[in-house]
Amino acid sequence: MLEPLKNDTFLRALQGQPTDYTPVWLMRQAGRYLPEYRATRAKAGSFMNLATNPELACEVTLQPLNRFALDAAILFSDILTVPDAMGLGLSFVEGEGVRFARVLRDESSIKNLAVPDMAKLQYVFDAVRLIRKELAGKVPLIGFAGSPWTLACYMVEGAGSADYRTVKTMLYQRPDLLHRLLEINADAVALYLQAQIAAGAQVLMIFDSWGGILADGVFQKFSLAYIQRVLAQLPHSYDGITIPRIVFTKGGGNWLEQIAALEVDCVGLDWTIDLESARIRVGHKVALQGNLDPMALFGNATQIQAEVSQVLAAFHPSSSKTRITSKGHIFNLGHGINQFTPPENVATLVNAVHHQSRLLRGCT
Amino acid sequence: MLEPLKNDTFLRALQGQPTDYTPVWLMRQAGRYLPEYRATRAKAGSFMNLATNPELACEVTLQPLNRFALDAAILFSDILTVPDAMGLGLSFVEGEGVRFARVLRDESSIKNLAVPDMAKLQYVFDAVRLIRKELAGKVPLIGFAGSPWTLACYMVEGAGSADYRTVKTMLYQRPDLLHRLLEINADAVALYLQAQIAAGAQVLMIFDSWGGILADGVFQKFSLAYIQRVLAQLPHSYDGITIPRIVFTKGGGNWLEQIAALEVDCVGLDWTIDLESARIRVGHKVALQGNLDPMALFGNATQIQAEVSQVLAAFHPSSSKTRITSKGHIFNLGHGINQFTPPENVATLVNAVHHQSRLLRGCT
Numbered sequence: 001m002l003e004p005l006k007n008d009t010f011l012r013a014l015q016g017q018p019t020d021y022t023p024v025w026l027m028r029q030a031g032r033y034l035p036e037y038r039a040t041r042a043k044a045g046s047f048m049n050l051a052t053n054p055e056l057a058c059e060v061t062l063q064p065l066n067r068f069a070l071d072a073a074i075l076f077s078d079i080l081t082v083p084d085a086m087g088l089g090l091s092f093v094e095g096e097g098v099r100f101a102r103v104l105r106d107e108s109s110i111k112n113l114a115v116p117d118m119a120k121l122q123y124v125f126d127a128v129r130l131i132r133k134e135l136a137g138k139v140p141l142i143g144f145a146g147s148p149w150t151l152a153c154y155m156v157e158g159a160g161s162a163d164y165r166t167v168k169t170m171l172y173q174r175p176d177l178l179h180r181l182l183e184i185n186a187d188a189v190a191l192y193l194q195a196q197i198a199a200g201a202q203v204l205m206i207f208d209s210w211g212g213i214l215a216d217g218v219f220q221k222f223s224l225a226y227i228q229r230v231l232a233q234l235p236h237s238y239d240g241i242t243i244p245r246i247v248f249t250k251g252g253g254n255w256l257e258q259i260a261a262l263e264v265d266c267v268g269l270d271w272t273i274d275l276e277s278a279r280i281r282v283g284h285k286v287a288l289q290g291n292l293d294p295m296a297l298f299g300n301a302t303q304i305q306a307e308v309s310q311v312l313a314a315f316h317p318s319s320s321k322t323r324i325t326s327k328g329h330i331f332n333l334g335h336g337i338n339q340f341t342p343p344e345n346v347a348t349l350v351n352a353v354h355h356q357s358r359l360l361r362g363c364t
Numbered sequence: 365m366l367e368p369l370k371n372d373t374f375l376r377a378l379q380g381q382p383t384d385y386t387p388v389w390l391m392r393q394a395g396r397y398l399p400e401y402r403a404t405r406a407k408a409g410s411f412m413n414l415a416t417n418p419e420l421a422c423e424v425t426l427q428p429l430n431r432f433a434l435d436a437a438i439l440f441s442d443i444l445t446v447p448d449a450m451g452l453g454l455s456f457v458e459g460e461g462v463r464f465a466r467v468l469r470d471e472s473s474i475k476n477l478a479v480p481d482m483a484k485l486q487y488v489f490d491a492v493r494l495i496r497k498e499l500a501g502k503v504p505l506i507g508f509a510g511s512p513w514t515l516a517c518y519m520v521e522g523a524g525s526a527d528y529r530t531v532k533t534m535l536y537q538r539p540d541l542l543h544r545l546l547e548i549n550a551d552a553v554a555l556y557l558q559a560q561i562a563a564g565a566q567v568l569m570i571f572d573s574w575g576g577i578l579a580d581g582v583f584q585k586f587s588l589a590y591i592q593r594v595l596a597q598l599p600h601s602y603d604g605i606t607i608p609r610i611v612f613t614k615g616g617g618n619w620l621e622q623i624a625a626l627e628v629d630c631v632g633l634d635w636t637i638d639l640e641s642a643r644i645r646v647g648h649k650v651a652l653q654g655n656l657d658p659m660a661l662f663g664n665a666t667q668i669q670a671e672v673s674q675v676l677a678a679f680h681p682s683s684s685k686t687r688i689t690s691k692g693h694i695f696n697l698g699h700g701i702n703q704f705t706p707p708e709n710v711a712t713l714v715n716a717v718h719h720q721s722r723l724l725r726g727c728t
Binding site: 171214215219254272291298300310 | 527528529532533535536537576578579580581582583615617618635636637638639656657659660662663664667671674698702704
């Protein structure tokens with residue numbers, strides 16, 4: 001039996017319920033900025049060895065929680081495990097980033113693609129199960145996946161890209177092929193997230209990292225529609241417990257209303273969005289997660305505290321007299337934490353969020 | 365004496381006057397996608413040799429106009445000529461992009477920086493003069509500069525960057541230093557654009573290529589304010605002729621109203637913005653320029669024509685009964701043309717814009 005949850009602040013904020021303070025976690029919180037992560041990574045030998053070993057994945061997932069009073073854990077993994085399970089051969093090249101051994105650029109390779117057997121991703125579900133056990137109810141665990149479009153970018157390009165010319169050429173020349181690829185990705189991601197829930201994930205997040213490079217009109221058809229196809233296949237609760245969903249489209253500020261209209265509980269925001277106007281635009285349908293520039297963590301303690309103050313203030317206009325002025329805010333960065341961030345600055349950030357948000361609510 | 369302007373469609377659209385069709389030009393229209401450009405570039409030996417030679421700069425500026433019925437010419441140059449004139453030592457490394465020999469990372473290097481003697485940029489003004497003469501009134505000539513913030517990104521980083529960590533660290537740690545750098549950049553850019561006007565530039569454009577990486581609140585203080593500092597120093601007319609100004613912040617969709625509130629005649633839009641809502645947001649204060657995804661030029665002729673149709677339709681809602689439904693639209697890409705674009709597709713684009721926009725106006 002799993003221990004009951006001791007800190008449900010994150011889950012409450014996701015569902016728009018009152019909280020004593022603003023919960024905080026950081027995208028890529030288990031990562032290279034932590035010396036203990038680098039040690040485990042070195043021990044594993046390669047990123048894939050680390051990601052596919054449930055014990056090591058669990059170890060690095062818990063590392064930031066041992067240092068900082070974070071309100072959520074997020075599974076240590078990579079969005080590209082799904083295309084890897086489809087047979088594309090994922091590797092991480094030191095200093096260069098991700099590489100797929102095989103890419104999808106012609107009709108036959110896409111026609112032959114299929115939703116993978118989830119048994120190939122058993123290492124992920126084993127990691128989720130182990131992390132839940134080791135967390136012992138400390139904070140909730142977030143499971144995640146890439147959006148169908150974001151996965152397609154890597155599957156067609158074979159790696160990261162400055163302009164995503166190959167996948168966009170397919171988009172404009174052969175939209176039919178790309179739609180077929182996106183359907184398969186959506187159904188694979190849905191199965192993958194369902195299995196993460198069954199293994200113990202308490203919150204789900206979809207990372208639409210490259211939605212923001214699409215043209216208006218194209219984004220809706222090639223990214224948003226397939227995120228919805230994923231969401232429509234997920235249960236809203238499991239074993240009687242609600243499983244909230246977060247969608248984050250980096251660079252998606254222009255489409256905030258449309259993202260919030262999905263079957264989601266929370267929308268992630270990058271740092272280019274004015275939070276007060278974001279709240280006005282989406283109303284109270286969803287919680288909002290974000291949105292400090294990760295580079296703000298390179299300031300000194302006083303500067304970081306001032307930046308935290310500005311983000312919190314946007315959700316708590318001084319004119320308001322109510323205890324909770326908006327349907328939920330989860331503090332986060334607007335993108336993954338930078339690998340050169342001094343860990344002590346993360347402590348400053350987390351403590352500032354907790355301290356200042358208690359004061360804003362009139363709690364001590 | 366210069367010949368009178370034969371095609372003023374672009375100037376009229378910039379000023380919100382009626383036009384028989386929608387004018388079109390393309391960012392980086394003189395560039396690597398043209399075999400004749402590559403031949404001139406090879407003859408010059410290096411990008412800097414090409415950019416600093418007025419005859420060659422004139423030659424490549426005119427190349428796209430000889431192929432396509434474009435409605436404007438844009439000076440062939442680079443935004444980094446200004447920091448080069450400040451002594452930073454610009455070079456273009458094949459396959460890697462720009463490099464500065466010296467970077468600005470400490471207090472003393474920034475304290476020693478000064479607005480450069482414009483004589484060091486005489487090659488630019490000579491090119492402008494020569495292009496005006498050779499254009500012989502065919503279409504108007506656009507002069508341009510980088511925004512103070514965008515220049516600062518390169519001056520502090522020393523090159524392009526994936527995350528602009530160095531300049532952002534300065535922004536968060538030492539905003540005072542960055543403000544000093546931005547002031548100098550703004551005053552240098554203002555002098556530079558004044559001299560381009562005196563040499564014959566008929567329209568000015570400021571490229572804020574990296575404004576979109578800034579956080580909301582930070583963008584206003586570190587980019588927008590210094591664009592305004594430039595604009596405030598420029599004459600609205602020269603020799604009795606209006607000199608319209610265009611400002612383009614890539615990724616600036618969230619700040620459209622604030623950009624339009626500058627002393628500008630036109631705002632450039634990237635492809636992530638819904639044009640109809642952009643028009644609603646800015647009203648009729650400014651003309652709008654954009655905003656096809658450059659990658660749409662990798663489709664076939666029918667697909668390109670359909671994309672053009674969608675962009676034009678956003679400015680001409682079918683419900684409208686008036687001949688001119690908005691204060692000016694200039695068709696452009698949402699970013700520079702990709703170097704692998706087939707030139708024949710540019711011909712398709714330009715002809716489609718002219719043909720379809722005439723039909724939309726009820727002209728033939």
